[in-house]
Amino acid sequence: MLARAAKGPYGEPSETPQPLAPLGNGFGQYETDSVGSIQLSPDGQYLAIDGVREGGEQVWIYDTQRMTVSLQPPAVMGNFLHWLPGGHSFLYRPMFPMGPNAPMDGGGWNPGLWIVDAATGAHKNIDIGAPSASLIDAAASPDGSRIVYSTTPGLGMGSDTFLMRSDGSNRVHLFSTDGGAQSVVGLFAWSPDGKRIAYERISDSSTPFLPSGLWVMDSQGGGQQRLADADGGHGYAPVWSPDSHKIAFVVRTNVSDQRADVQEEALQSAIGVVDVDSGHSRLVGLPAQTGVQMSINPLWMSDSSSITFTAMNPANKVVGGTPRYWSADVLQDQSSPQPVPLTPAISHVVAEG
16 A cells, blocks of 8 residues: 655654555565565656565556556566656666566567656667666666666676666776675666766675675766675665765664574664765664664755654564654764654554655
């Protein structure tokens, strides 16, 4: 069930969420069903909901004006990557056709990276020099003119990172990483001024939740710099401050606990904030501060001085979770700024995106 609440001054829900619509197609009826991400389009017209279910992923699109939900693109298994700037088209990784109504290109199934219109489900296929199953992540620059993306030939074989124009032309290979510790590149995030790209290097391993490294490079792929350790494998992307000088990201705080390498329920995390120019970083939302295991989903305020984040224990697959929203002034001259709670714990809610 999709629900919404009025937005408070710090981006937090200011009242109890009210139900809007079920996602449909039987989603949510099984413990294996989960929501991977929720992202509102730049024009505010559509909400993309990436649903993970046994056998693959699908994307539900909620029309905020008509208040309707539909699968887009239809008859395809695949996952949402990022919205393109300015409108309601998004980057999408198609994985499997679902029956005779699946959209094809040239009469066959040979996709790369799709640009999908959320309003109609229509798509444009971009040749990325590899099959869609090899695609790790892709993100468009703030002006929409370029796309950075990464691919991998398979487990233990590292990854390759490319930059191209948004129509697929002028594809340039930026760098390769060998297989092993922190060698799968993804979770791209362009700085708002378009000058730098943050990304994470995740361990190329069958162990799912090993720590990753947070890196940054310039918009042409040069000046690569490792900034900090980050949580790996849970899909929490780095978030730039509006002034393009700082990055907020999720940090695993129990790295020595090997249970959290393989069990999502054992994860403990906080929010890291790093100044990209100086490399100075600090933690906020530690379990000792919030009283719960996980701090996730940092959101910057417009003046780049504070963040809002979600703190919760791992969600129960049957009844959801009980997230609570917090705020922290990250300009304080402290190694670990003290967060302030904004809401009580909200029951039966899973906080994503």
